[in-house]
Amino acid sequence: MTSKTNTPGGVPAGSRTLFDKIWDAHLVETLTGDAHLIYIDRHLVHEVTSPQAFEGLRVNGRKVRRPDATLAVPDHNVPTANRDQEISDPESRLQVATLVTNVAEFGVPFIPLNDVRQGIVHVIGPEQGASLPGMTIVCGDSHTSTHGALGALAFGIGTSEVEHVLATQTLVQMKAKSMRIRVEGALPPGVTAKDMALYIIGQIGTGGGTGYVIEYAGEAVRSLDMAGRMTLCNLSIESGARAGLVAPDDVTFTYIEGRPMAPKGEAFTAAVAYWRTLVSDEGAHFDAEHVFQASDIAPMITWGTSPEAVIPVGGSIPDPAVEPDAARRANLQRMLEYMDLKPGPIREIPVDVVFIGSCTNARIEDIRAAAAVARGRTVASGVRALVVPGSGLVKQAAEAEGLDKVLTEAGFEWREPGCSMCLGMNEDKLTPGQRCVSTSNRNFEGRQGPGGRTHLASPAMAAAAAVAGRIVDCREYA
Amino acid sequence: MRPFTTLTGVAAPLPMANVDTDKIIPARFLKTLTRAGLGKALFDGLRYDADGNEIPDFVLNKPAYRKAEILIALDNFGCGSSREHAPWALDDFGLRCIIAPSFADIFYNNCFKNGLLPVVLPRAVCEQLMEDTSLGANARVTVDLERQVVVRANGEEIPFEIDAGRKEALLSGQDEIAETLKAAPAIDRFETQRTAQEPWRTPISLES
Numbered sequence: 001m002t003s004k005t006n007t008p009g010g011v012p013a014g015s016r017t018l019f020d021k022i023w024d025a026h027l028v029e030t031l032t033g034d035a036h037l038i039y040i041d042r043h044l045v046h047e048v049t050s051p052q053a054f055e056g057l058r059v060n061g062r063k064v065r066r067p068d069a070t071l072a073v074p075d076h077n078v079p080t081a082n083r084d085q086e087i088s089d090p091e092s093r094l095q096v097a098t099l100v101t102n103v104a105e106f107g108v109p110f111i112p113l114n115d116v117r118q119g120i121v122h123v124i125g126p127e128q129g130a131s132l133p134g135m136t137i138v139c140g141d142s143h144t145s146t147h148g149a150l151g152a153l154a155f156g157i158g159t160s161e162v163e164h165v166l167a168t169q170t171l172v173q174m175k176a177k178s179m180r181i182r183v184e185g186a187l188p189p190g191v192t193a194k195d196m197a198l199y200i201i202g203q204i205g206t207g208g209g210t211g212y213v214i215e216y217a218g219e220a221v222r223s224l225d226m227a228g229r230m231t232l233c234n235l236s237i238e239s240g241a242r243a244g245l246v247a248p249d250d251v252t253f254t255y256i257e258g259r260p261m262a263p264k265g266e267a268f269t270a271a272v273a274y275w276r277t278l279v280s281d282e283g284a285h286f287d288a289e290h291v292f293q294a295s296d297i298a299p300m301i302t303w304g305t306s307p308e309a310v311i312p313v314g315g316s317i318p319d320p321a322v323e324p325d326a327a328r329r330a331n332l333q334r335m336l337e338y339m340d341l342k343p344g345p346i347r348e349i350p351v352d353v354v355f356i357g358s359c360t361n362a363r364i365e366d367i368r369a370a371a372a373v374a375r376g377r378t379v380a381s382g383v384r385a386l387v388v389p390g391s392g393l394v395k396q397a398a399e400a401e402g403l404d405k406v407l408t409e410a411g412f413e414w415r416e417p418g419c420s421m422c423l424g425m426n427e428d429k430l431t432p433g434q435r436c437v438s439t440s441n442r443n444f445e446g447r448q449g450p451g452g453r454t455h456l457a458s459p460a461m462a463a464a465a466a467v468a469g470r471i472v473d474c475r476e477y478a
Numbered sequence: 479m480r481p482f483t484t485l486t487g488v489a490a491p492l493p494m495a496n497v498d499t500d501k502i503i504p505a506r507f508l509k510t511l512t513r514a515g516l517g518k519a520l521f522d523g524l525r526y527d528a529d530g531n532e533i534p535d536f537v538l539n540k541p542a543y544r545k546a547e548i549l550i551a552l553d554n555f556g557c558g559s560s561r562e563h564a565p566w567a568l569d570d571f572g573l574r575c576i577i578a579p580s581f582a583d584i585f586y587n588n589c590f591k592n593g594l595l596p597v598v599l600p601r602a603v604c605e606q607l608m609e610d611t612s613l614g615a616n617a618r619v620t621v622d623l624e625r626q627v628v629v630r631a632n633g634e635e636i637p638f639e640i641d642a643g644r645k646e647a648l649l650s651g652q653d654e655i656a657e658t659l660k661a662a663p664a665i666d667r668f669e670t671q672r673t674a675q676e677p678w679r680t681p682i683s684l685e686s
Binding site for chain 1: 500501504508522554557562582583584591592642645662669679
């Protein structure tokens with residue numbers, strides 16, 4: 001890898017990054033200190049981070065300024081089975097019911113649980129054409145960075161900011177620094193956007209992107225389909241970056257055209273003409289830049305309890321004994337202890353559970369990748385494997401292709417859409433000590449259930465682990 | 479919002495890097511409808527064993543730190559999810575100031591919305607402050623936002639940086655939404671202009 005921190009100078013006057021262009025187009029006012037008032041085009045809302053925000057509006061007698069820029073859906077808490085029955089967990093049921101009440105009271109467009117369009121908020125935004133290039137998009141969820149794949153400035157916010165956006169359609173923001181990450185060359189066969197993202201996090205660290213908006217560029221990024229770009233941008237937050245961006249191009253425009261909320265006809269043509277200007281100008285200044293070679297990337301898997309604790313599947317779990325820094329050594333030891341692992345190869349470690357889903361990897365392309373591995377094979381005895389599509393429409397598309405049959409015949413569970421075992425707010429969670437290969441985004445302690453152990457990987461890697469019953473190289477299961 | 483001006487209290491050391499928001503408060507405690515009452519779930523996985531009993535070795539379970547108001551940690555504190563339940567839980571426990579070498583962006587931002595002060599100080603200074611905490615209940619630290627200093631138990635003053643706007647908001651405890659609503663005419667103008675220039679920005683509609 002080559003890295004540098006840029007200093008201004010020698011830049012053509014007026015050259016702007018893609019981030020600058022979106023930022024400038026949304027600047028309402030400059031405030032005290034480094035703060036700016038930024039206009040928000042799209043606000044996505046779910047049941048977990050919104051109740052206190054709606055309550056705040058109610059207490060202060062405020063309205064939702066732009067219901068027509070707001071879209072709500074339940075996803076974090078929802079069961080992925082028995083959807084014909086009411087939600088069994090009383091707290092989850094109340095939180096989903098509260099969202100239903102709030103959207104009705106404030107007039108916010110809402111996709112209910114029994115609607116085929118329901119799904120993970122970051123899957124349905126792009127799927128419905130609600131998330132478009134050049135927009136500012138926020139949601140009370142850190143993985144809002146996903147929508148940056150369309151060339152939108154999309155980032156997660158806390159509940160106080162959810163309330164602020166509901167009331168004012170703006171946010172008080174400090175402008176982040178800009179970083180460009182170029183991935184040059186073509187990804188080797190069997191290596192996916194997930195591997196690219198995990199590789200980048202491994203290189204720059206979980207704090208490497210803190211304070212930055214990352215623009216991803218280079219041949220390997222440009223060659224990704226929209227699902228891959230969404231996976232890549234989704235994981236930006238795991239390097240600490242506020243947002244990830246990919247400049248929109250024909251791949252983007254083809255993806256958007258015809259989606260329910262996308263502009264139609266002449267409006268679409270006008271929009272594309274504008275969207276084509278959303279590229280970083282030649283010579284535009286980035287505060288930092290990293291360049292990686294796609295050929296250096298292999299299928300990746302995490303071994304620890306931070307996404308940066310990642311190695312190629314053929315690699316070795318590091319030995320804390322050789323870490324000179326005492327704090328880092330203690331951290332490595334703690335991670336190995338929690339994960340019940342020893343230094344050495346990661347291959348062949350037995351797994352108990354496989355989870356294929358989440359806003360990182362639950363689009364139709366991800367289901368296809370899992371099904372390609374599952375086809376004609378069987379989930380290893382003693383392994384529980386779940387496939388949770390990202391939305392009802394993804395589920396429907398997969399079923400139309402017969403992928404559900406391929407997966408269920410192999411012994412995978414085929415579920416209803418939601419966040420599910422990514423964060424274990426519903427019934428889908430690990431029990432203490434269980435080891436899981438997961439296509440989700442966080443391997444934090446207890447993330448998938450108290451005491452659960454998570455290894456992050458691509459859908460193909462996860463499906464291969466399910467059929468092998470241990471961590472294997474998915475390229476041997478192609 | 480409750481203002482933050484000056485705080486003098488016990489500081490508790492948490493010598494860990496990458497303290498993520500799942501560690502601060504696991505997702506299963508996010509099913510709440512209010513901001514209150516999350517303190518008992520703070521650091522659940524570190525604080526309690528599988529049966530729900532306190533782990534005596536965890537710093538906030540030790541008698542000297544049970545009433546700590548300041549927490550000192552290592553790099554990248556608050557990484558992960560955007561859940562504002564993390565600052566709510568810290569606050570409900572009684573912790574109103576976190577000192578660390580670096581913070582994750584969303585967590586850092588969320589603190590200011592809740593009258594909590596995140597202070598960035600170099601790692602060596604944080605480690606020094608952690609050593610000071612061996613004084614236990616006598617390890618009283620003062621954090622003076624107006625003067626932008628942390629005062630060690632021995633009286634030494636350590637300056638810290640903070641954005642002027644954020645400082646002002648914390649000191650006054652202002653309602654940010656009320657402030658922004660004063661800019662309603664500017665927001666109106668922005669919307670009118672944009673609608674004229676970019677008619678393709680269609681409203682959210684679920685009619686199919």
